[in-house]
Every structure is written in structure tokens, then in C-alpha cells.
Amino acid sequence: MQTITITGGQTLHGTIRPAAAKNSVLPLLAATLLCGAPCCLRNAPELSDVDTSLALLQAVGAKAVRHGPDLCTLPVAAADLCGEIPPHLAGAMRSSVFYLAPLLCRAGMVRLPLPGGCRLGPRPVDIHLAGLAAMGARVELEGEAVTLRRFGPLQGVDFTLRLPSVGATMTLLMAACCAMGTTVLRGAACEPEVCDLARFLRACGAQITGEGTPVLVIQGRRALSGVAYEPLPDRIAAATYAAAVAAAGGQITVEGCAPVYYQAFLQFLTECGVVVEKSDALVTLARDPARRLHGGQHLFANAWPAFATDTAPLAAAVLLEADAPSEIYDHLFANRFACATGFAAMGADCRAAGRMLHIAGGANLQAAAVTAPDLRGGAALLVAALAAQGTTVLRDPGHIRRGYAHLPADVAGLGAQCAVQSQAVQESRKQSI
Ligand code: EPU
Numbered sequence: 001m002q003t004i005t006i007t008g009g010q011t012l013h014g015t016i017r018p019a020a021a022k023n024s025v026l027p028l029l030a031a032t033l034l035c036g037a038p039c040c041l042r043n044a045p046e047l048s049d050v051d052t053s054l055a056l057l058q059a060v061g062a063k064a065v066r067h068g069p070d071l072c073t074l075p076v077a078a079a080d081l082c083g084e085i086p087p088h089l090a091g092a093m094r095s096s097v098f099y100l101a102p103l104l105c106r107a108g109m110v111r112l113p114l115p116g117g118c119r120l121g122p123r124p125v126d127i128h129l130a131g132l133a134a135m136g137a138r139v140e141l142e143g144e145a146v147t148l149r150r151f152g153p154l155q156g157v158d159f160t161l162r163l164p165s166v167g168a169t170m171t172l173l174m175a176a177c178c179a180m181g182t183t184v185l186r187g188a189a190c191e192p193e194v195c196d197l198a199r200f201l202r203a204c205g206a207q208i209t210g211e212g213t214p215v216l217v218i219q220g221r222r223a224l225s226g227v228a229y230e231p232l233p234d235r236i237a238a239a240t241y242a243a244a245v246a247a248a249g250g251q252i253t254v255e256g257c258a259p260v261y262y263q264a265f266l267q268f269l270t271e272c273g274v275v276v277e278k279s280d281a282l283v284t285l286a287r288d289p290a291r292r293l294h295g296g297q298h299l300f301a302n303a304w305p306a307f308a309t310d311t312a313p314l315a316a317a318v319l320l321e322a323d324a325p326s327e328i329y330d331h332l333f334a335n336r337f338a339c340a341t342g343f344a345a346m347g348a349d350c351r352a353a354g355r356m357l358h359i360a361g362g363a364n365l366q367a368a369a370v371t372a373p374d375l376r377g378g379a380a381l382l383v384a385a386l387a388a389q390g391t392t393v394l395r396d397p398g399h400i401r402r403g404y405a406h407l408p409a410d411v412a413g414l415g416a417q418c419a420v421q422s423q424a425v426q427e428s429r430k431q432s433i
Helices: 022-034 048-059 094-107 128-132 167-176 194-204 235-248 259-272 309-319 342-346 373-385 407-413 423-431
Strands: 001-008 012-016 039-041 063-067 070-074 109-112 138-143 145-149 158-162 182-186 207-208 215-221 250-255 275-278 282-287 298-301 326-330 350-353 356-359 367-372 393-395 417-420
Touching: 001 215, 001 373, 012 235, 012 407, 022 048, 022 070, 022 094, 022 167, 022 194, 048 070, 048 094, 070 094, 094 109, 094 128, 094 145, 094 167, 128 138, 128 145, 128 158, 128 167, 167 182, 167 194, 167 215, 194 207, 207 373, 235 250, 235 259, 235 282, 235 309, 235 373, 235 407, 259 275, 259 282, 259 309, 298 309, 309 342, 309 356, 309 373, 342 350, 342 367, 342 373, 373 393, 373 407, 407 417
Parallel strands: 012 250, 158 182, 298 326, 367 393
Antiparallel strands: 001 393, 001 417, 039 070, 063 070, 109 145, 138 145, 182 215, 207 215, 250 282, 275 282, 326 356, 350 356
């Protein structure tokens, strides 16, 4: 198992640019199954979830490879596609759900064993299934696996999502592109990554209107071609770099990600006392490490455009040493704050109670041995360690690299003392002692 060592107390300086967004690239890769010509996704990060997606595409009969920074796919005949998603690939990431609609549409059936991903609380797929069933799919549940079949083409429907699920909106958007007639999706998610999928599909020939609003209208059965496409920049990675400088102090510029994509997080940092300057696609953030940030924050994480749930643990890391108590409530996930155990081990007075995280503030963080509980919780522990005295050892059972290609190297490039230690290096150190 890899660990990450972080020696706190270094201020950060320099410029950094996030890669393409994980939460765009992963559904776009699934959507390429609908395309009748080659596709290329530019500047795609080297994430383990991307590797898992490429393996999944290969396993179902598609051709997808990495060429340097780009991911390239070739069209595949329906007869060559298999709808069986291998359990080890389904279980390795949540994004295996994005293969439900494309495989159902193209192969006629799909069998998805239990999807994996971060353990953020219950993550049902009932809205995905209800929408696909309304379009005519037969849904069979067997243990933790779901099988979908269609007998004839899917049919366009007028469907209301019971809550604005990002994943279910994407599933139904893809399915609607293949369905006969018009589909209207009401109560749809409005996240930038949903808009990105709509733009990608439209660039391939789909007819979609309304992305970014709760009502999407899709005219189905257009033949989709291929496209060379640059997905959105990763707004959560941008927020992570911003959180890092807020915790450690210094001055950095985040380029290539328009501030509107992480406006709520930048607003929060401003209220904490970080100096934030914004222009078109540049954000400069400065914090004097000698002065405590302002606490007294009451954050409520919810669907776009509210404060993003993925940035809630990062905000917590920033608030641990602040001058007053704060609270963060996560409306979307029941177990968003598993990182609280690690914060407490570093000397923070903070406590998760259901969906609420209470942070007393005023901590003087000390290095500790901590474990990443999930992707964003792991990144938040790394951010907190940048402010702690001494060398923190962050055990990361594969979480951070699911969503950040090189987070330790990124912050080291800004001046942090942060490095990945592989098992082999640790063993040889032990032997030489
Ligand atoms: N939900 C249901 N039924 C469904 C679908 C969702 O009850 O059929 C519930 C979920 O249980 C959750 C809420 O709706 O409580 C929101 O879930 P949503 O479907 O919107 O999230 P997701 O598609 O599973 C994506 C991102 C998450 C991000 C959320 C919210 C991907 C791969 N994941 O998840 O990202 O937190 O949207 O913005 O796109 C991450 O990157 O670390 C991450 C977890």
C-alpha cells in the first residue's frame, strides 16, 4: 500500500492548471459507445478510474486506448458488444453505472454487478432504473446485480427525476439519444459536467436543449458520429489547490478553470479571509500564514449551484485552525465526513454527527498517521497536513489517485514537502534501520 508523507509549514507559491474533470471524462468515455466514428478526449488525467474505464470498455468489446494526454476510442459494431460488466471492474468505481444506458441501447442488454466508489452512505440507482424502465427497459434485480433488457428500441418519455441526481441525469440523457421520439427530463441535475456531456453528445450530432436547466429535451434516434473533444477542467481539483494555499499560506494562481465553476468555494475562502482575485480563467489566491482564518462559517452542501459536496471535506480542512467554530451540513451524502477521524488524530476538535460536521476551530494541527477514508476525504487530510507541525503519514489505499493524477507532486511543485512512498521503499528503509 502506498503512503503519502507531508511535512507541514511550507507556504505555497506558483501557478497550477487542473486537468480535465474526472466527472466529465468518465461519463464521456461511456458515451463514446454510442458513437459511430472515432472519438478523442483531450487532456484526460491519468487517474485509476480512467484506467478502470478503459479496461471496462475493452472488456465489453470496445477499443479504447490512451495516446499521450488523449483518450481515443474507435466505433464498434453492436454485434461485437457484450453487455456483461465484469464484477471486478464494476466494483472498482461508481462510474460503472454510466455503462448501463449505452450498453442497453447498443447491445440490447446489460448486467451490472454492484458499483463501487467512495463509501459516502447509501448510493442507490433507483432513478437510473426508473427512467430506463419508463423508456421500455425490463429491469431484473438479482442479489446486488441489475440486468436490463430491451425488446425493440427504447421509447422517448416525459420523465421527472425524484431528485436531481447527476448520474441518473447522465444515464437518461444517453438513453434518450437512442430512444424513438422526444424525451423530456424534468428535475434534471444542472451540474457543469451534465452540461459537458450534453455538449459532447451534441457535437456528435445529438439534438439536446436545456442543459444547465432542470428541463432537458432530447430528440432521439439521431445517428451519432465522433468528435475530438476537450472536456471541462476539473473544478474540484481547482478547489483542492485553492484549499491547499488557504491551509498552508502563500500565493498561487490557478489557471485554465473559470472561477464560475467553483464560485461557491471561492466565496467561502474570501469570507475566511483569503484574498481571491478573479479574471476570465485565472484565480489568484493569497493567504498570510501568520494570521488565523475566520471561522463562524455555516456551509450547506447541495446540488449545483450550491456549495459542492465534493468540496465540503476540503472546506473542513481549511476551517480546523480558524478563529471560531464552524459547521458544515452535507445534504447529498450521509457519510461525507469520514475524514473527521483523521482531523481529530491531528489535534482538531471536530465531530461528525450524521450529515453535520461540527468544527470547534482554534486547532494547532500536529502531524499524525492517518488513513484516507475516501477520495475527497483523503485530499482533505493532505490539505490539513500542509498546515500541521511535523510529518504526517497519510495511508491511502488507492483513493486519491482515483480522482487526482498527481496530487502529491502538484502540491510539491508549489513548494510543499509532500511525496509518495511506495511499499518497496518503506520495506527497504525498515531493513536498513
Ligand atoms: N441518488 C438516489 N438514487 C439514484 C441516484 C442518486 O437516491 O438513482 C441519491 C444519492 O444516493 C445521493 C444523491 O442522490 O444521495 C446525489 O447523487 P448523484 O446521483 O447526484 O451523485 P453521483 O452521480 O453518484 C456524482 C459524482 C460525485 C459527486 C456527486 C454530486 C461522478 C462519478 N460522481 O455522483 O463525485 O459528489 O455527483 O455532485 O460523477 C467524487 O468525485 O468524489 C464524487 C463522489
